[in-house]
Amino acid sequence: MHRSALVALSTLAVAYAQQVGTQTAEVHPPLTWQTCTAPGSCTTNNGKVVLDANWRWLHTTDGYTNCYTGNTWDASLCPDAETCAANCALDGADYTGTYGVTATGSSLKLNFVTNGANKNVGSRLYLMDTDTSYHMFKPLNQEFTFDVDVSTLPCGLNGALYFSEMDADGGMARFPTNKAGAKYGTGYCDSQCPRDLKFINGMANVEGWTPDSNSANSGTGNMGSCCSEMDVWEANSMDAAYTPHPCSTDGQTECTDDQCTGGTTGLCDPAGCDFNSFRMGDETFYGSGLTVDTTQPFTVVTQFLTSDNTTSGTLSEIRRLYVQNGQVIQNSKTSVAGLDAYDSITDDFCSAQKTAFGDDNLFAAQGGLQQMGASFAKGVVLVLSIWDDYAANMLWLDSDYPTDADASSPGVHRGNCATTSGVPADVESSAANAYVTYSNIKVGPIGSTFTSS
Template sequence: MHTAIRAAVFGLSAGALAQQIGTLTKETHPPLSLTHCTASGCTKEQHSVVLDANWRWVHSTSGSNNCYSGQTWDTTLCPDGATCAKNCAVDGADYSGTYGVTSDGDTLSVTLKTGSNVGSRLYMLGVKGQNYELFDLLNQEFTFDVDVSTLPCGVNGALYFSEMPRDGGLSATNKAGAPYGTGYCDSQCPKDIKFINGKANSDGWVPSSGDKNSGAGPMGACCNEMDIWEANKISTAVTPHPCTKNGLAVCTDDTTCGAAGICDRAGCDFNAYRLGNTSFYGPGKTVDTSSKFTVVTQFITDDGTAAGNLKEIRRLYVQNGKVIGQPKSDITGISGDSITEDFCKAQKSVFGDTNTFDTHGGLKTMGAAFKRGMTLVLSIWDDYTAEMEWLDGVAYPTTADTSKPGVARGTCATGNGAPATVESNSGSATVKYGNIKVGPFGTTYKSS
C-alpha cells in the first residue's frame, strides 16, 4: 500500500504542483546513471532526476507571491482551478540545501528532513532531460543497491514505477512538464496533488486534520503502480497495484477514488514478515539491513518474451557476494516465494482480504502498463494516514488480533511511526539508491 506523499512547507511557500515556469531559482537536475546489460556486458548511461513539483516553491507569474501557503490557496491568484494554472509558476529547486537530495552520479542520497522540508519524491529523466525515462521490464530484471540502515519505524524509502505521462502532462495549461516534475499519479489516487491535468485542485480544498502543510481537493490522480521497494530497516514489501484505466486517470468522488474504484489500492504484497518469516529481513538477519545490499526484481512472462503477459514477479537479494532468494511463505494455505496469481488468490483468502487485485486485472494488467512505459520514482516519506504500520507494525489494523495470519507486518510498536516522533528523533534518516541496472535475467548482478 503506497499512500500519497505530503508536500512540506519550506522557504516562502508550501510545495505545490504548478503549471507555468518560474525563473527565480535555477533548476539543475542531479545526475543519476542507468546501466543497460546484456549477456555480453553492461553499458552505463548518464541520466538525471527531477524533484516532484508538489515540493517546489509556487508563486505568481508576475512576482514572488505564494499561490498556496500552509493549507490555504491564495484566492486572488487562485479564484478557480483554471485561473490558478495561468497565474502560478513552479520554480527551480535547491536540491541539497532545501531538500537533502545529493548525488555522486551513481548513487542518490535522500534525507527525510532538511530544515522545515519533510520528505521528497524524484523521477528519472531521459538522457536529454526533457521527458521521463520510460521502462518496460517484461522478461527483464531491475536491479539496484540500497542502504536503509538509518531508516527507523515509520519511514519509507520507496522505489517504484508509476504510469505517469512521459512529458509530465505538458499542455497549453502546463508549460513546466517533466523538467519540473509535474504529472504525478499512483494507485492510491492521491487527492493532495494541487494541480492535475493543468487545472488546480483548489475548488473544495479541505485542509488536513493532521498535517499542517497539506489538504485534499475534489480530484485524485490515479494510475498503475508497481512498488518494487517499500522499506525501512525493519520491514520491506514488493507490491503490484493494477488499475482499470490506462495512464493518468482523474477520479472525482469517493467511489472512483476509493478501494473499489479505478485502482487496486491494497495490491498484492509480498512481505516476508507478514508471511511468517520473522528472521529473514532486518538488522543482523538473513538480509542484514545494517549494511548495503542489492535488490533484484524479475518480471517473468508466460511465453518467455517481452511480448508475453506478466505471470510472476520474483525477488532476489545479493549481499556480501551471496545471492539470497525470497523465502517461501510460512503461512498455512499460502505457498510460494514469488508473486503469482495463485499466490495472490491464496493470500487474499487466508488473510480475509477482498481480492481487489484480481478484479482490477491482476498481473496481466500490471504487465500491460509496463508495455506502455512506466516512470521510475525514488522517494522517502513518513505517513500521516497510518503511521506506516501497514508496512512495519506489530499489528495492522492496530486493533486486529495479532494471532491471525497477515496481521503482523514487522516489529514496530503501535505509535512508533507517528510523524511527529519520527521527524523529531530521526529527521536525518537517509536512504541511498544506486547502481541501477536493467537487463535480461542473470545479467545485472554477480555472486562470489
C-alpha cells in the same frame, strides 16, 4: 501505499504548478544507470533526476507572492482551477541545500529532514532521459536491480523505489495548460489516486480543497490522479515489501469521488498484492543482523517474468532475489496457514493470500498481473523517494495493521514496530538525520544484472 502523504515543510509554498517561474534555475542532478546484456556486460546511461512538483515553491508569475501557504490556497489568486493555473508559477529547486538530495555518479542519497533556510521533509524524484522527458522503462521479461542502504531508516519511515504509469513529458502534450512538464516534475499518479496533488491535468485542484487536520502543509481536493503502480521496494531497516497495484485506467487518469477509492467503484487497487517476508510468516529473514542484514547495504533484484519468456508476453510472475557480501539470497517462503510455500508473486499466490487474510481480492478485480503487465508494455517512470506517513504512520508496513484487528489473525502482524510508532511529528524529530541511498541501477534480460562470488 500511502504516498499521497508526502509533503514538504516550508515557509515558501508547497504545490504543483503549471506555469514556470524564473527565481531559481532548474538544474537536474545527473545520475548514471546501466543497461546489461549479460553479467558484467553493461552499458552506462547518463540520466538525470528531477524533483516532484509538490515540493516546489508556487508563487505569482510576476512576483514572489505565494499562491499556496501552509495547507491553504490564496483565494484571490486561486478562486478556481483555470485562474490559478494562469496566475501561478512553479520554480526551480536547490536540490542539496533545500531538499537534501545528493547525486554522485550512480548513487542518489535522499535525506529525510533538511534544515536549510526552510525545513524540508522527504522528497520524491523521477529518473529522466533528457531535461524535458522521463525515462520510460518497459520491464516485461526484464530484470531490475539496484543497491540500497536503509540502515538509518527506523519504524515509520519508507525508502520507496517504484514504477508509475506517468506520461513521459509530465502531461504537457495532453494538457496544454501544463507549461512546466517533466522538467519541473509534473504529472504524478499512483494507485492510491492521490487527491493531495495541487495540480492535476494542468488545472489547480482547488475545488473542494480541505486542509488536513494533522498536517500543516497538505490537504485534499475533489480530484485525484490514478495510474497503475509497481512498488519494487518499500522498506525501512525493519521491514520490506514489493507490491503490484493494477488500475483499470490507461495511463495517468483524473478521478473524482468514489473513483478515487478502492472497492467496486474505484479505478485502482490501492492495497495491491504485497510480499512482505515478515507478514508472510518468516520473521527472521529481513532486519538487523538477519538473513538480509539491514545494517549493511545490499542488492535488490526483481525479475518480471512473462508466460512465454518474451518482452511482449503476459506478465506471469514477479520474483525477488537479494545479493549481499557476494552471496545470492533466495527470497523467503510463505509460512502462513492456508498458503502453500510461495516465494514469488503470481495470480495464484495473490488469490490464496487474499483468502488466507480475509481480504477482498481487488487485485484480481483490477486485472491482476495481466493488467500490471499491460502497464509495463506502455512504459513506466521510475520514482525514488523517502517519506513518512500522515495517513497511517506506516503501520501497514512494519507493525500490526489494522490496529483494531487481532494481531494473531493472519496478515495483521506485519512487523515488530509498536502500534504507537511512526507518528510523523515523532519521526521527524527523532530520525531527522535518517537517509536512504539508491545506487547502481541496472536493467536487462533475466540473469544479466548481478553476479555472485
